[in-house]
Amino acid sequence: MTVSRNAWLMGAIAIFAALAPLVFPDYRTQIAMLWVMIIFAQTWDVMGGQMGYNSFGNIVFFGIGMYTSAVVQRDWGLEYFIGLGVGMALGSVIAVAAAAIMGLLILRMRGHYFAIATLGLGIAAGEIASGWDFIGAGSGMVTPLYPGHIDGRNLFFDYLFFAIAAITFLCLKWLYGTRFGLTINAIRDNEDKAEAMGLRTGTFKAFAWCVSAVFLGLCGGALGNLLGFVDPRDVAFAGPTFGVWMVLMAILGGKGTLWGPVLGAVVFHVTQEIFWTHLLGWQRVALGLLIVIIVVFFPLGILGWARERWPHRFGHRVEAS
Amino acid sequence: MLDNIQLLFDAPLLTTQLLLDGVLIGAIFALAAYGMALVWGVTNIINIVQGEFVMLGGYVTYQLYVWGAHPFLGIPVAAAVLFVVGYLAYRTVIFRVANQDLFISLLATFGLSILFQQLMNQIWSGNVQSVDSGLDTWYLFDFTVTVAQVKVLAFAVSAVIAVLLVIFLKRSRLGQAIRATAQNPQAARVLGIDTDRVYAMTYAINAALCGAAGSLVVMAYTIHPYAGLPFTVRSFMIVVTAGLGNLPGVIAAGLGLGAAENIASFVLGAEHRIAFVFGLLVVILVARNAWLGRHRKYLK
Numbered sequence: 001m002t003v004s005r006n007a008w009l010m011g012a013i014a015i016f017a018a019l020a021p022l023v024f025p026d027y028r029t030q031i032a033m034l035w036v037m038i039i040f041a042q043t044w045d046v047m048g049g050q051m052g053y054n055s056f057g058n059i060v061f062f063g064i065g066m067y068t069s070a071v072v073q074r075d076w077g078l079e080y081f082i083g084l085g086v087g088m089a090l091g092s093v094i095a096v097a098a099a100a101i102m103g104l105l106i107l108r109m110r111g112h113y114f115a116i117a118t119l120g121l122g123i124a125a126g127e128i129a130s131g132w133d134f135i136g137a138g139s140g141m142v143t144p145l146y147p148g149h150i151d152g153r154n155l156f157f158d159y160l161f162f163a164i165a166a167i168t169f170l171c172l173k174w175l176y177g178t179r180f181g182l183t184i185n186a187i188r189d190n191e192d193k194a195e196a197m198g199l200r201t202g203t204f205k206a207f208a209w210c211v212s213a214v215f216l217g218l219c220g221g222a223l224g225n226l227l228g229f230v231d232p233r234d235v236a237f238a239g240p241t242f243g244v245w246m247v248l249m250a251i252l253g254g255k256g257t258l259w260g261p262v263l264g265a266v267v268f269h270v271t272q273e274i275f276w277t278h279l280l281g282w283q284r285v286a287l288g289l290l291i292v293i294i295v296v297f298f299p300l301g302i303l304g305w306a307r308e309r310w311p312h313r314f315g316h317r318v319e320a321s
Numbered sequence: 322m323l324d325n326i327q328l329l330f331d332a333p334l335l336t337t338q339l340l341l342d343g344v345l346i347g348a349i350f351a352l353a354a355y356g357m358a359l360v361w362g363v364t365n366i367i368n369i370v371q372g373e374f375v376m377l378g379g380y381v382t383y384q385l386y387v388w389g390a391h392p393f394l395g396i397p398v399a400a401a402v403l404f405v406v407g408y409l410a411y412r413t414v415i416f417r418v419a420n421q422d423l424f425i426s427l428l429a430t431f432g433l434s435i436l437f438q439q440l441m442n443q444i445w446s447g448n449v450q451s452v453d454s455g456l457d458t459w460y461l462f463d464f465t466v467t468v469a470q471v472k473v474l475a476f477a478v479s480a481v482i483a484v485l486l487v488i489f490l491k492r493s494r495l496g497q498a499i500r501a502t503a504q505n506p507q508a509a510r511v512l513g514i515d516t517d518r519v520y521a522m523t524y525a526i527n528a529a530l531c532g533a534a535g536s537l538v539v540m541a542y543t544i545h546p547y548a549g550l551p552f553t554v555r556s557f558m559i560v561v562t563a564g565l566g567n568l569p570g571v572i573a574a575g576l577g578l579g580a581a582e583n584i585a586s587f588v589l590g591a592e593h594r595i596a597f598v599f600g601l602l603v604v605i606l607v608a609r610n611a612w613l614g615r616h617r618k619y620l621k
Contacts, residue, residue: 054424105607108614111423112367113606116557120602123550127596244435247428285439291432296417299425 065220347579378535407528
């Protein structure tokens with residue numbers, strides 16, 4: 001029953017993804033950003049939700065993708081689409097390499113120490129990016145123009161980001177069903193026991209971070225071209241930008257679930273767009289307030305709350321107690 | 322960069338100047354770090370709002386200065402205002418997350434820090450502000466080494482507050498209750514200590530310490546609504562390096578961090594100062610972890 005409902009839901013989303021940019025041409029950029037947000041929330045949840053390693057630094061991989069793609073397109077003199085493809089691929093590869101190296105160093109920390117270390121990484125990356133002349137320092141980098149009409153550009157990126165989001169979702173859905181998914185859940189529940197059972201937790205932790213980095217690198221490689229500009233603040237954890245949104249979206253939807261981050265991203269993106277239109281000047285105050293409210297009152301997220309309310313709908317047996 | 326390192330060796334007076342400035346600012350870092358160590362030790366919360374409390378203390382002093390008061394008055398007033406702010410923050414938000422998952426409290430204080438940043442930005446605008454304390458500068462070694470008296474004042478105030486804090490924790494009834502709660506909350510509750518009140522007071526005292534630090538920052542340096550996070554990270558680093566509950570260690574680590582930061586910002590360029598702070602944080606954490614791993618304490 002669950003499987004068929006999942007299939008229905010995925011079908012509906014695919015139809016929405018195919019038609020929405022055509023039906024609402026004015027909202028194409030927003031729709032593309034919606035897919036980006038979904039990718040953010042999902043990739044954060046691999047670490048934060050499924051594995052219980054609450055990282056503030058995942059945004060760095062996104063930034064690596066963004067900058068790599070921009071540098072490839074600027075310096076290698078390739079044709080636009082080839083440059084974009086090469087940039088995305090290379091960005092993804094470098095992001096994974098960075099994830100592997102950083103993973104070996106800091107994934108051995110736990111709890112507060114891990115979260116603060118990743119916060120430090122995120123902010124240090126942003127500060128380095130805004131001080132490094134090769135990548136434009138504080139003024140950022142301009143990405144090449146799309147060869148064609150702007151409507152065509154937006155349509156192209158709509159479908160591109162949907163494709164990345166869909167691939168991310170399907171890959172994660174498959175991964176969560178394998179031994180990998182079981183292992184990272186075991187690490188979340190009790191890492192010492194998992195280690196004592198003979199699981200190589202270090203390898204799995206680093207691998208989970210690499211999974212998260214692959215998709216963030218891809219997504220970042222493409223996003224620079226949609227925004228037309230790479231801002232050093234995008235890679236950083238400086239203030240209320242992507243870095244904190246991805247954490248918030250996953251928690252809002254319900255961390256540690258497959259659909260939670262997707263739901264959280266949709267709800268967050270829509271709310272945020274409403275904030276931005278109606279609360280000009282105060283939107284970031286509202287954002288801070290929102291973080292506090294979500295974290296303090298809904299730490300389980302929407303799906304977690306629904307699961308507590310209607311456990312039988314989620315395939316849980318209600319225990320008589 | 323290499324030229325600058327060479328210069329450090331060739332010009333000992335310049336190096337002295339850098340170290341002196343660094344040590345003097347390090348005292349302010351240590352002041353915020355006492356508070357963080359206190360809250361961390363007692364309530365097991367890592368308070369990300371720390372830096373914003375420091376900035377808010379600075380803005381309170383700045384506002385008094387704009388209204389015509391002497392900035393020295395800002396030190397007690399900022400501490401008092403921040404005490405109230407800290408108490409209210411605890412009673413509205415922090416107590417709900419005090420006994421929960423570690424990450425929930427971390428993220429909740431992070432949300433509060435964004436809230437405070439944006440409110441400060443709305444009220445006092447995003448400009449860099451500073452206050453003229455009216456103090457002079459000492460010139461040593463034929464005008465090659467300068468010491469701003471306000472920085473010496475900051476150092477002295479920080480030292481006095483450290484001593485007062487130790488006396489308070491050792492002697493006063495509330496201080497003893499705080500130490501008892503830090504050791505064992507359940508036993509403290511059984512013995513009739515109102516632990517909830519202790520938590521609230523600890524948090525408020527922490528905010529007051531940050532307020533005093535902030536008013537020293539605005540006199541000796543500058544404040545900015547978004548400059549809070551580096552202070553949080555510095556406090557965290559200092560506490561991690563010193564170890565919880567080690568007040569002399571906090572002072573030593575604070576002074577050391579100030580000196581290291583000042584030297585690094587000279588060698589790497591001032592624009593890399595914040596990057597250096599955050600990079601150093603990661604290095605310290607990695608080193609600490611490797612050290613603990615070698616001593617087989619990591620399973621805890």
